[in-house]
Amino acid sequence: MHSHAPAPTEEEIRGVVAPLASLEGPLLPMLHALQETWGFVPQAAVPVLADILNLGRAEVHGVISFYHDFRDHPAGRHVLKICRAEACQSMGANALAESTLQKLGIGWHGTTSNGALTVEPVYCLGMCACAPAAMVDGKVVGRVDDARMDRILAEVGA
Amino acid sequence: MKIFVPGDSAAKALGADDVADALAREAAARGLDVQLVRNGTRGMVWLEPLVEVDTPEGRIGYGNVTPDQVPDLLDGKLNGLGRVEDIDWFARQTRLTFARCGLINPLDMDDYGAHGGLVGLRRALGMTKAQIVQEVIDSGLRGRGGAGFPTGIKWKTVAEAEAPQKYIVCNADEGDSGTFADRMIIEGDPFQLIEGMAIAGLGVGATRGYVYLRSEYPDAIHILTQAVKIARQRGLLGADVLGSGRAFDMEVRTGAGAYVCGEETSLLNSLEGKRGTVRAKPPLPALQGFLGQPTVVNNVISLTTIPVIFERGAKHYADFGLGRSRGTVTLQIAGNVKRGGLFETAFGLTLGEVVNDIGGGTASGRPVKAVQVGGPLGAYMHIDQFHTPMGYEEFDSQGGLIGHAGLVVFDDTVDMLRMARFAMEFCAVESCGKCTPCRIGAVRGVETIDRIAQGDPDAIPLLTDLCETMKDGSLCALGGFTPFPVMSALRNFPDDFATFKEAAE
Structure with a gap:
């Protein structure tokens, strides 16, 4: 859905971030707003943010690259996050992740060749009493076994 | 007829939305007048989706309900668990901080007020700053985020600092595996956190607050953001808190997937829009925190316990517990365990009682091999250490830590x-x-x-x-x-x- 959109212009970027400039500590809210709009943080946003916040471009880049959430390129049409943390591991999350990635023929952070799905690791979704857990486009799923995972993959067309 | 289907994300992860949809459909088809309430969870994740039907005898629970059981539920043919409060796992708890969680509609401020909400804040509004801080010191409350530092002492430092602006920052970056208490209370009783932050603001002289909430919890972000809006409309937040003439307002900020931002100084950097790197201490955040100003940084459970302390009194709270661990601990029983969930109880149960007695042993039915207590930075306890009582000092002496009180159980297949x-x-x-x-x-x-x-x-x-x-x-x-x-x-x-x-x- 995001992948074929034209690159955003400086004006469009300013339109998204400028309303947030009066916040205390506005950079993270701005980055979230950009990713919300385009599905990733466009490279063209770096000089704009640097200008608005009176920061160096390197500083802005440093913040974007520090956080796991911010992407520098579009993800697939759907994003599946599989929890890799201890509670999920105690219920077989490692095997689940391995078989899922194998079925899709991709690695962590990879996107299926039809562009339907990106798979990312996540460390804890707070579903530790109904592990193993996953999240599909912001929707959490608990006690995921192979059958449930197959249903998820079919639903997103992966 | 009033029916409760939890909107908590763990319940949703186990199919609660489908059950709620099926109920609404079936009720409409039958022309039944059903009031569907999306409450928080009672913490019995092992029974979710736990549907409750309000009857003259009390709220009757139905565990692990599936959408195809809904017609039977409405016909009264489904086997119930009896009154939810009488379920042994629930009845054995001492629910102070989580008293309302699962009971009320999380976004109904009148429901909140009808169940003891805002009593604490109203009492605090009649107290001086020093009295508020002293009440917290007297309660013996220690930071529930992990370090166990006395909350009242932290508040005292901020209260005594001179600055043009002070802040209350709530650490809701609950990244530790095995923990979900912060998520549960935010999703189940968000006004309690808002009330706790407002009391903290009054106590230390801070007029602004932030909740740094992790991006992995989209449901919690959604609910708390709505609750803050409602609180503002209803005068709980703003320039004139409950008509007192005193100001406190707050914002919800979303984290960005960095575990280290649960550490208070890197959280502050992140909140300021910087890389979430750790700051050297001193200076303490209490003196130079957010934007260099004196800042209280407290965990969600510490702050949500504050209204309880002010509602019932410091002594009532301090009367629970063990040694220097006062009050209740919100145990989160997780991983490979038969009956997982949130169990609030006074400090002092042994690790073995929690895992075997309450948790019922492993979900796989195999022997327990190890229990990691306190998140990814907590020790792996051996079954030979199952006699250890749940208390800060008691765990310390065993080479472990309680942390945020999450327990992850592993069976004997773990390497x-x-x-x-x-x-x-x-x-x-x-x-x-x-x-x-x-x-x-x-x-x-x-x-x-x-x-x-x-x-x-x-x-x-x-x-x-x-x-x-x-x-x-x-x-x-x-x-x-x-x-x-x-x-x-x-x-x-x-x-x-x-x-x-x-x-x-």
């Missing part, structure tokens, strides 16, 4: 060398990079554990030495506490570190 390696790997991925022992040490730790796995006996003393360095030399708990899971795995489960060596001999 402890692999878990030790994972702890180092996790530290390497999540290290903020500021200090060398954590940044480099974690990478070397993975390599050293791989050498042990390949049968190199010299690597064991090297790992021990490396852990000492990380423990003593790291700036924060990420590098400093990663040795807890690693060394406890090595010490308590030596067989898992010897297999390959023996095979080679």
Whole structure:
């Protein structure tokens, strides 16, 4: 859905971030707003943010690259996050992740060749009493076994 | 007819939305007048989706309900669990902080007020700053985020600092595996957090607050954001808190997937829009915190416990507990366990009682091998340590920590060398990079554990030495506490570190 959109212009970027400039500590809210709009943080946003916040471009880049959430390129049409943390591991999350990635023929952070799905690791979704857990486009799923995972993959067309 | 179907994300992860949809459809088809309430969870995740039907006898629970059971439920043919409050797992708890969680509609402020909400804040509005701080000190409340620092002492430092602006920052970056108490209370009783932050603001003279909530919790973000809006409309937040003429307002901020931002100084950097690197202490955040101003940084459970203390009195709260661990602990029983969920009780139960008696042993039915207490930076406890009472000092003496009180149970299929390696790997991925022992040490730790796995006996003393360095030399708990899971795995489960060596001999 995001992948074929034209690159955003400086004006469009300013339109998204400028309303947030009066916040205390506005950079993270701005980055979230950009990713919300385009599905990733466009490279063209770096000089704009640097200008608005009176920061160096390197500083802005440093913040974007520090956080796991911010992407520098579009993800697939759907994003599946599989929890890799201890509670999920105690219920077989490692095997689940391995078989899922194998079925899709991709690695962590990879996107299926039809562009339907990106798979990312996540460390804890707070579903530790109904592990193993996953999240599909912001929707959490608990006690995921192979059958449930197959249903998820079919639903997103992966 | 009033029916409750939890809107908590764990309940939703187990199909609560489908059950709610089926109920609404079926009720409409039958022309029944059903009022559907999306409450929080009662914490019995093992029974979710736990549907409750309001009857003259009380709220009757139905566990693990599926959408195709809905017609039977409405016909009265489904086997129930009786009154929810009488379910043994629930009845055995002392629910102070979580008293309303699962009981009320989380976004109904009148429902909140009808169940004791705002009593604490109204009382605090009649007290001086010093009296408020003293009440918290007298309660014995210690920070529930993990470090266990006395909350009242922190507040006193901020209250006595002179500054044009002070802040209340709520640490809701609950990244520890095995913990979900913050998520549950925010989703189930968000006004309680708002009330606790407002009391904190009155106590230390702060007019602004922030909740730093992790992006992995979209449901919690949604609910709390709505609750803040409602609180503002209803005059709980704003320039004139409950008509007192005193100001307090707050905002919800979303994290961005960095585990280290649960550390208070890196959280503050992140909130300011910087890389989430750790700051050296001193200066303490209490004196120079958010934007350099005096700041209270408290965990969600600490802040949501504040209204309880002001509603019932410091002494009532302090009367629960063990030794210097006062009040209740919100145990989160998780992982490979039969009856997982949130169990609030006075400090003092033993680890074995929690795992076997309350948790019912493993979900797989195999023997318990290890329990990691306190998140990814907590020790792996052996069943020989099951006599240890749940208390800060008691766990410390066993080479462990309580942390945010999450327990992850593992059965006998777990390979402890692999878990030790994972702890180092996790530290390497999540290290903020500021200090060398954590940044480099974690990478070397993975390599050293791989050498042990390949049968190199010299690597064991090297790992021990490396852990000492990380423990003593790291700036924060990420590098400093990663040795807890690693060394406890090595010490308590030596067989898992010897297999390959023996095979080679």
